Amino acid sequence: MNGKKLWAGAAVLAVAGVCVSSAVRDETLAPPPVADYGPVRLVAFDSCDNAVTELRRAMAPYVGPYGLASGRFMTMESSASDTSAGVAQKSVPDAMPATPPQPQQDHSTTNVHEQGVDEPDIVKTDGKRVFSIADGKLRVVDVASKTISGTVDLGERRATQLLVSGDRALVVTDNPVPITKPTRPGRPSFAPESGTELVLVDLRGLKEISSLKVDGSYLDARQIGGTARVVVRSQPRIPWVYPDETTNDAGSLRRNREILQNEPISSWLPRYELDERGAKSTGTLVDCANVSRPSAPSGTSMLTVLSFELSGQLGTGKPVSIVADGDTVYGTDRTLYVADDHRLLPELPGKPPVQRPATTAIHQFDISQAGPPKHVASGEVGGTLLNQYSLSEHEGVLRVATTTGNAGQCCWRVPPEIAPRDPQPSESFVTTLRRQGNALAKVGQVGGLGKGEKIYSVRFIGRTGYVVTFRQTDPLYTLDLSVPEQPRVTGELKITGFSAYLHPAGDGRLIGVGQEATDQGRTTGTQVSLFDVSNPAAPRRLAQHHLPNSASEAQVDPHAFLFWPQDGTLVVPVQNYRTNYEVSSLVLKVEGDQLRDAGKIVEPESQNYGAGQRRTIVIGDQLWSISMGGVQINARNGLAQQAWLPFTQ
Numbered sequence: 230m231n232g233k234k235l236w237a238g239a240a241v242l243a244v245a246g247v248c249v250s251s252a253v254r255d256e257t258l259a260p261p262p263v264a265d266y267g268p269v270r271l272v273a274f275d276s277c278d279n280a281v282t283e284l285r286r287a288m289a290p291y292v293g294p295y296g297l298a299s300g301r302f303m304t305m306e307s308s309a310s311d312t313s314a315g316v317a318q319k320s321v322p323d324a325m326p327a328t329p330p331q332p333q334q335d336h337s338t339t340n341v342h343e344q345g346v347d348e349p350d351i352v353k354t355d356g357k358r359v360f361s362i363a364d365g366k367l368r369v370v371d372v373a374s375k376t377i378s379g380t381v382d383l384g385e386r387r388a389t390q391l392l393v394s395g396d397r398a399l400v401v402t403d404n405p406v407p408i409t410k411p412t413r414p415g416r417p418s419f420a421p422e423s424g425t426e427l428v429l430v431d432l433r434g435l436k437e438i439s440s441l442k443v444d445g446s447y448l449d450a451r452q453i454g455g456t457a458r459v460v461v462r463s464q465p466r467i468p469w470v471y472p473d474e475t476t477n478d479a480g481s482l483r484r485n486r487e488i489l490q491n492e493p494i495s496s497w498l499p500r501y502e503l504d505e506r507g508a509k510s511t512g513t514l515v516d517c518a519n520v521s522r523p524s525a526p527s528g529t530s531m532l533t534v535l536s537f538e539l540s541g542q543l544g545t546g547k548p549v550s551i552v553a554d555g556d557t558v559y560g561t562d563r564t565l566y567v568a569d570d571h572r573l574l575p576e577l578p579g580k581p582p583v584q585r586p587a588t589t590a591i592h593q594f595d596i597s598q599a600g601p602p603k604h605v606a607s608g609e610v611g612g613t614l615l616n617q618y619s620l621s622e623h624e625g626v627l628r629v630a631t632t633t634g635n636a637g638q639c640c641w642r643v644p645p646e647i648a649p650r651d652p653q654p655s656e657s658f659v660t661t662l663r664r665q666g667n668a669l670a671k672v673g674q675v676g677g678l679g680k681g682e683k684i685y686s687v688r689f690i691g692r693t694g695y696v697v698t699f700r701q702t703d704p705l706y707t708l709d710l711s712v713p714e715q716p717r718v719t720g721e722l723k724i725t726g727f728s729a730y731l732h733p734a735g736d737g738r739l740i741g742v743g744q745e746a747t748d749q750g751r752t753t754g755t756q757v758s759l760f761d762v763s764n765p766a767a768p769r770r771l772a773q774h775h776l777p778n779s780a781s782e783a784q785v786d787p788h789a790f791l792f793w794p795q796d797g798t799l800v801v802p803v804q805n806y807r808t809n810y811e812v813s814s815l816v817l818k819v820e821g822d823q824l825r826d827a828g829k830i831v832e833p834e835s836q837n838y839g840a841g842q843r844r845t846i847v848i849g850d851q852l853w854s855i856s857m858g859g860v861q862i863n864a865r866n867g868l869a870q871q872a873w874l875p876f877t878q
Contacts, residue, residue, distance in 0.1 A: 277517040281494040284552065287528030288465075292489055294481035296469025297529060337847040340732075340790050342617055345562050347452040349390035349401060350788045352844040352855045359846070360398060360432070362388045363857045363876055367400060367430060370860055372848055375872045379435040386426055389447070393432070394455040394539040400428040401459070403447050425461050427535075429543045439506065439543040443514055444499035445533065449558035449617075451565060452539075458565055458596060459535045459546065460558050463499040465528070467492055497552075499533055501545055515548040521604050522552035523590065530554040532567055534594060534602050547601035551592060559620040563597040566620055566627070570613040587613050589631060591620075591662070591669055608669025610660045618731075618787075621689030626713045627662040627669065630687040630696055632679075656680050657698055661713040675716040678706055685743065688731035693765065695739060699727035701750035705741075707765040719765040726756050729784035732792055734819060737763025738771075742783045742790060742801055745775045755779045755803050757817060759824050772824040774817055778806045781815075782843060792819075793847045798827075798865060800845040800852065812841020814854050816868060828868045830854050832861045 612631025679698025
């Protein structure tokens with residue numbers, strides 16, 4: 230599971246749970262909204278009064294003496310294997326669909342899921358300049374002169390990613406530190422707040438243009454042309470009280486229920502602070518009229534999609550919100566999806582622990598027109614996603630790969646007395662959905678993938694799907710998706726280890742990056758594989774490169790992967806556990822049916838713990854490798870070092 234998903238799950242944990250003794254049980258509470266296992270459907274609030282009434286009612290079952298900030302959780306997907314690395318037709322096709330045509334240019338761009346839909350990352354380039362986010366600074370490197378031409382100091386803000394359009398950059402910064410507010414002297418109460426700040430930067434003048442602070446945690450973003458869509462999740466700001474020496478659990482519970490019933494709608498709606506060249510404004514980010522909800526919301530979080538034209542002013546992002554949670558974002562050039570896999574379920578006061586098959590809710594937004602997105606449909610599938618590559622839209626059909634049940638113990642062992650006991654063994658599915666009215670309705674499904682295992686990577690290419698599952702060995706499944714009503718498995722390849730990221734290489738080839746493993750499932754180091762999938766009924770591995778005692782960031786973040794099809798150059802960063810955790814760039818060449826070791830790139834300062842390249846890009850006949858410490862330039866052929874530009878300013 231990738232770090233973002235782990236973090237997102239922790240955020241839900243912080244707001245959704247409650248643990249209350251039987252002494253303070255209230256049998257009059259209505260059944261919890263999560264008990265509705267039917268399809269997710271859209272319902273609009275008809276007024277702010279209606280909205281606050283519904284939100285109070287939805288949250289009421291989860292209120293305890295500690296507000297919503299404590300409790301135990303159960304889900305049928307909870308297992309030791311969740312900590313392992315992974316990120317992440319009418320007839321059987323005779324060959325793997327060709328790689329989508331790439332524009333002819335002399336430089337690479339960010340490795341993204343969908344052609345034409347850019348994704349935020351720590352490095353960007355337009356071929357003439359390289360833009361990097363490191364140690365709180367945005368640096369601009371001039372390619373022709375091989376010099377750092379400018380720096381924008383972002384101050385104390387923690388910059389994490391950026392998007393670029395022309396001479397504008399949108400920088401994402403976050404502040405995950407919760408805010409503590411006193412409710413009365415000597416009685417602090419935790420308010421589950423965090424903040425996201427978006428900074429619009431002039432790359433020519435090297436200065437900030439404007440910034441927008443919003444309540445909530447940054448989830449992800451997508452960019453089409455000069456339009457960026459940013460997704461944030463926020464939590465209600467409610468001043469809960471806690472038991473102390475003067476108030477027992479029962480008293481605290483009664484007070485928290487009173488607090489909830491008196492909270493205004495503004496406690497749920499995210500706030501903003503806009504700074505445009507020194508002119509500041511604050512307020513509520515979204516109006517009740519722009520908030521919709523599924524038929525059974527929990528009332529504990531809200532998703533907001535912001536839209537920005539990077540060539541203009543930042544503004545407040547034309548927000549559209551839904552009362553829902555989310556942890557995965559996927560987008561095409563016309564549609565944006567936000568998914569929530571409900572991994573963490575709270576106990577209810579006086580009720581036995583809840584255990585139900587995990588499900589994933591999916592919310593669809595139409596972004597085909599200028600202006601704010603339109604929330605058009607929602608749906609639900611069984612199981613949980615791996616990452617955004619578990620989702621793919623093709624010809625109006627959304628394909629979704631999920632795992633249900635308990636995948637057992639994978640890459641490390643858990644004592645049996647604390648191992649999860651789950652009567653349902655794991656199994657993976659690919660489900661097809663199509664929009665019908667305001668619902669994403671199930672069209673077809675194929676299951677039985679990797680029984681007793683979990684998904685480690687997924688790639689959908691045209692009407693073909695590829696799914697890797699793993700526990701001790703790695704089955705690579707090929708799927709025929711040409712008839713959405715009847716998806717089916719067409720082939721399987723079982724090998725040791727697993728691929729955590731799959732990349733199309735054209736001509737019936739597929740590249741996998743992951744870990745080699747023993748027959749017992751113990752991982753042994755970075756593995757790059759070249760597969761022949763031209764015959765979907767009989768996929769086979771053509772070549773393998775194994776680097777023992779190492780791991781690659783590309784396993785969990787595909788942005789770290791580079792493949793330049795013009796000459797077969799393949800680069801991934803690797804961290805070697807036996808050489809002081811040295812991080813270098815492994816360079817391979819895909820030559821016919823072979824993977825040739827072309828060497829490695831090591832920056833001068835990579836002997837420092839954790840230092841080393843994180844991204845490599847192609848510009849002309851050079852490889853530019855960017856780290857937190859600087860930029861190294863090497864010849865693409867032969868890897869001769871040509872320049873080292875340290876980030877000293």
